[in-house]
Amino acid sequence: MVDDGRGETPLLDGQVPADWWPWRDPEDPFVTRLPADKDILVTRRDTAGDPPRSPGLFNPQRYAGSVMPLGGFPTFLGAPMALNTEDLKAGNVDVALVGMTLEDNPVPGGRFAANSMRSLIDHMVFPAGGTDQYLGVDWSTLQLADYGNIASFANQNERSLEEIHRVISEIVAADTIPIGVGGTHLQSYSFLTALARKYGPGKVVVLHVDAHHDTYLMDMGRMVHNGSFLRVAIEKGILKGPDLIQVGLRGQGPKEKEIEWMRENGLRFHFQAEADTLGWDVVLRRVLEDIKGRMVYLSFDLDGVSPAYAPGVGTQDPDGMTASQALQLVRAVAIASDVVAADFIEYSPLLDDTHMTTGILIDRLIRSLLAGIAAKRQGIRDPLYIDPRRLRYDAP
Ligand SMILES: [Mn+2]
Structure with a gap:
């Protein structure tokens, strides 16, 4: 005093x-x-003066058809737009792609990922829509929407998390699957809280692809951050330890104390060493066994993939899964489980190569996830299914 x-x-x-x-x-x-009146970033626009609009999807495109090379308004995969739960419900939206702008990385760039993915040159030249060339399934049967970006307060993680929770909750309230594009891994804490509110705590399995275990002790003076959010989620009972399945771990952690914590809490972790030594197929089958029939949130940190295939990340580490393994994993998970949410994070377009290798991989991972979801709805049950015509040209 x-x-x-x-x-x-x-x-x-x-x-x-x-x-x-x-x-x-x-x-x-x-x-x-x-105070609440300082929440200018997340204060919702007053729509009272807008012309009347029925709930539903809004197509902002000027041009006909799915071909809109460099014309019209860039949206995720050319999808129509939705602004609220009522739009998603009226539009019978299966999947809402939502841009993430949170940044919590020493090397910045995740906040730019969403808009970069909307205008990905490869997507604009070869528009979305189409048939998956492994499953032979057309995922354009799914109704997609672009749900815009979620605002973030720079350097105010906790307040940003509250807004992310609110917007993800709007999406899941319509029984729509949110796919977060871009941002940073901390955001996944709010996916977890929104999913726990919707389905109950401890009901959803997290499939966590990452080079890093993200269950570090709290540090850096913050309650929850990029490296601690999964530990906090388990300690708060939002997520059960055995429902955290991790793939691709390597790099400089976990330390002895941390791996002991992971074992005590029953985490199902798969180090890259397991895949390198026993083979990728062994890891894939173990993961598929554990997620079978469960509700799954796929949280895909791009640094889980080898930097040879995904150089545009802030915390890259040599080794890691190949692009082929990543695409297979995403397809298989969608068929084997009930995917209720996903995000593709830690992509920094500022760090990507000139070919946009990482951005194009994320685009294909999203399409593969959609293809897996569509395949499951069309009755395909084998997570490792491949269209026979893609295995041999004269297949019966
Ligand atoms: Mn991570």
Whole structure:
């Protein structure tokens, strides 16, 4: 306490009167707070003056057909737009692609991933829509929507997480599958809270593709961050330890203390060493066994893939799965389980090569996920199914 002439005021960090740092809560200085009228980034637009509009999908394209090379408005895979739960319901939307803008990485760029993916040159020249060349399934039978981007407060992770939770909740409220595009791994905490609100805590399995285990101890002075969000989710009971399945772990962690925590909590982790030593097929079958018939949230950190195939990430590590293995995994998971959400994260277009190798891989991973979902709805049950005509030209 200090008497600064205005009476006794609690000190924050033993340094300054609490009202000198009005963004800190004197009761809990660890928590950042701002008054509601400072939420300008996430305050929803007043639509009272808009012309009347029936709920449903809005197609912003000027030109006919699916071909819109460099014309019209860039949306994810050329999908029509939706702004709220009612639009998704009225439009019978199966999958909503939503742009993520959160940034929590020493090397920036994830915030630009969503808009970069909308205008991916490869997608604009060879428009979306089509037949998967492994399953022989046309995923354009699914109704897609572009749900816009979710705003983030730079350097205010906790407040950004609240907004991400709100928007993902809007999507799952329509029984639509959200696919987050871009952003950073921290965002997945809000996917988990939104899914736990919808389906109940501990009901959804997380398939976590990553070079990093992301169950580090809290550090860097923050409650929840890129490397800790999965540990926090398990400690809070949002996610059960055995329902966290990890693929591709390598790099400089976990430490001994961390791997012991992972084992004590029953995590089902698959190091890259397992795939390198026992073979990718062994890992794939073990994963498919564990997710069979479950509701799955696929959280795909692109650094899980070898930088040879995905160089455009902030925390790359040599080795990792190939593009072929990544595409196979995504297809197979969609067929074997009930995918209720996904995100493709840690893509920095600023760090991608000039060929946009990473961006094009993400585009194909999204299409493969859609193809797997469509295949399952068309009755394909074998997660490793390949169209016989793609295996031999004269197949019966
Ligand atoms: Mn990660």
